[in-house]
Amino acid sequence: MKKMMILVLAVLMTMGVFAGCAAEKPVTEEPAAELSGYEALVERGYVIVGLDDTFAPLGFRTTDGELVGFDVDLAKEVFARLDLEVRFQPIDWSMKETELNSGNIDMIWNGYTITPEREEKVAFSTPYLKNRQVIVVLPESGITTKADLAGKNVACQSESSAYAAIVADEAFTAALDGGAPIAFDTNNEAFMDLEAGRVNALVADEIMAMYYIGEKGVENYIVLDEDFGKEEYGIGFRKGDSELVQKVNETLDAMKEDGAAAKVSTVYFGKDIVNK
């Protein structure tokens, strides 16, 4: 009896600590929050940008290990203008909001799609890039519309806005083989599964899908006219860091005005696709 009591107590305590993790969502109560006033950041002298360095072309590494990408270059320019040192912290994409809320990073800046669910958790900058959730198929598949995908397999990246977009279309999801999309760790894996013929289509950010297709050869894929909706990328901050959000917004606006943003866009996309 006593043994059982100890056991149950131990389980409850363990669960309690974990529940604490889940429950403590209000960002303002974070210990890091008091540090995150803009003055505090200036005092500290640097900001930490969280990114998944497997996200080509937005944030990735050259063979020399140098961190580059559209988002990376944009962030460097923004904080150069704000006279703050910028440090990049690689994170696992599935942990991004947790990293932000625990104060390990000051922002998520890495093709971070603005969604209503995320808006509840983080404070977004004004959108800086338009994106679409595109459907990619192989040319020989004969698939031309969303309707053709009924009873078929569709892949996407887990924890991504693509996944959210598919699942939001309940009728479409229900018609899928297995009643759910197949989620992979990275888009790369989703593409490889498409090539292996185990999935019939994949849904991904247009920005990333076009990078992949560009690398692999445009003739090998078809991007359907139909899509899973337009969306926009924003930079995610902790709620309560409003002054930081404002400063970044102002700086980005200035960069759009003077053509600095367009320049970065041209390097990675060959043209200016930054939101006007």
Add this chain to the structure above:
Amino acid sequence: MGTISELMGNTVELLNYVLALLPALMSGVVITLKVFAFTLVLSIPMGILVALGRLSRLRIIRRLAQLYIWVVRGTPLLLQLIFIFFGLPMIGIVFSRFNSVMIAFSLNYAAYYGEIFRGGIASIDRGQYEAAEMLGMSKRQTFLRVILPQVIKRTLPAVANEVITLVKDTSLVYILGLSELLRAAKIAANRDVTLAPLVVAGVFYLILTGVFTKVLQQMEERYAYYE
């Protein structure tokens, strides 16, 4: 006709590509080895303590050791990493990324080593303790001079197994954004849209585990002088 030169050309291209990958993958290997070495150095002595705890005469210590082993072996290492890095700050305990990794890994492996050592210690004949006692040896001397050397020999194969598992488990630190070997390979794979970096990473893992297997084999041979 063109096929042979084409093949040659492709091979050279592939070789050049792999060569270009090496610096990034090597920096991944450094992190992998760092996690590996720190974990090994910390978890083996901790494992001995856990084993002694499990075999303690004090019931409360036995229970605590048992609870510890149950919690640590009963949950995934990945979850423990997340809990220590993201969970503990909620109650005001903050560790850096690498320290979190070290804590989670050594706590985790200490539990496994603890169970291995416990089995090893329990397998030593009572007569060895009694002989040492009759020779006037203290508990400490008995353990360090008589029991432990025999336990090491007996548990070496099981320990070797865990060592190899550890090499591969290091890949879990990706969850904290640390670019160990596998993640370094994934970065390259996503950038260059090819599987080749993952294959190269696989070769690296094989080299690492191969080297450690060899080292452990030699240790086993060194202990083979008796029985």
Add this chain to the structure above:
Amino acid sequence: MVLQVKGITKRFKTQIAVKDLSFSLAEGEILALIGKSGAGKTTALRCICGLERVDEGTIVVDGLPLCTEGIYVDQKEVRKVRQKVGMVFQNFNLFPHLSVLENIMESPVRVYGMDKEEAKAKAMDFLRKLDLAEKAEAYPHELSGGQKQRVAIARACVLEPKVICFDEPTSALDPQLSEEIAYVIKDLAKDRNLSVLIITHDMNFAKRTADRVIFMENGEAVEEGRTETLFEDISNERIQKFMSN
């Protein structure tokens, strides 16, 4: 008297293993405790060595009490008493990872702080006497049962105890070897003036080795006497019965 045992009783849970056992052992004397397995003789021996604790009774070794009326001296004193008692276990309990020489030198060097060279010379001395000099570098698993036993004897003797105890010294040996070990034990007693306590169920061995014998049955001493008289006592039914088994 080198060893005095007075009225020791040892219980395991409800069972009485040794009941009110008393005897003493003079310098250079060889005493055999004999009896069937389960008679309590091994337990008695373990109590005298301090490996088990008696519930009642007194044990005094070379003037130093180990326990008085069931009450033990403190740990430090126990160690002092135990230093005077050597033990050769039934299965010898040599340390398998140490060589013969290391087995013998371990305690003098590590516990009693003897100089390494001195300990080695002493150990070699014993090994030569026991005809084992060429096995000094060997490991226990490379030795025969008889050789292991002699190493165990050397290991105990190098600490210069007053009493040396043997637990079933012939159980692992064939008859020819038990003859040999009888000589070794007698030599120890004679040359070094060592008192010897032997536990055995082997009547012939006891007869050949011991000066005095105690018969045990159900934890109690039932007969005691000089070897030469006791075994010849045809009228003693108990002994005759035991002998014929």
